[in-house]
Amino acid sequence: MKVSARLLASPVTPRFRPGRSAPKLAVLPPIPLYRRLLRIHRKRLGPEERIMGDLYLKAEFRRHKDIDNPIHIIGFLTQWQQYGQTIEGENWKDEKFDKELLDKMSDQQVGQMYELMQTIQKRGRDAADEESVDELYAPDESKKQ
Known part of the structure; x- marks a missing residue:
């Protein structure tokens, strides 16, 4: 039987199912x-x-x-x-960041996480601002009738 690279690349662990404990990792x-x-x-x-x-x-x-x-x-x-x-x-x-993991991180890693959090929050605010501007300048459908 010929072994293909595709078979070798298939996951070794079963798929994670919510509500179950995580399986042992290979x-x-x-x-x-x-x-x-x-x-x-x-x-x-x-x-x-x-x-x-x-x-x-x-x-x-x-x-x-x-x-x-x-x-x-x-x-x-x-x-x-x-x-x-x-x-x-x-x-x-919806998951929160694990405090134990945060305690194990170096100062540089904590700084990177903080920058990532700021970037995500900024993008969220920018997207909300764009939506409110679009609503402000959108033609009012009730005036057409």
Whole structure:
């Protein structure tokens, strides 16, 4: 039987189902995990979220491609695999950030998270402002009749 690359790239862990505890992770190799995350972004994220997510994903995998420490590699792949399972679930947008995880982050990582939060909030305000301007200048349908 001939082994195809497509079979090797299939997920090793079962799909995350809301309401169930997360299954034990069998860590995927870097390239199949990378491809799986891009597919998840394509299916689950909106256009702006997908662009930002894809760019960040690509940058992180490029930054970590020359890492030799096996503990660091396993931690990196495990965290990205958990991220993929979280995005596959439906309730990830309403989740709060885990304080224990925040305590483990370096000052630089906390700064990056803060900048990301500010960018998201600014985009949300800009989108709300655009909607209110559009409503202000939209022709009133009741005056036409």
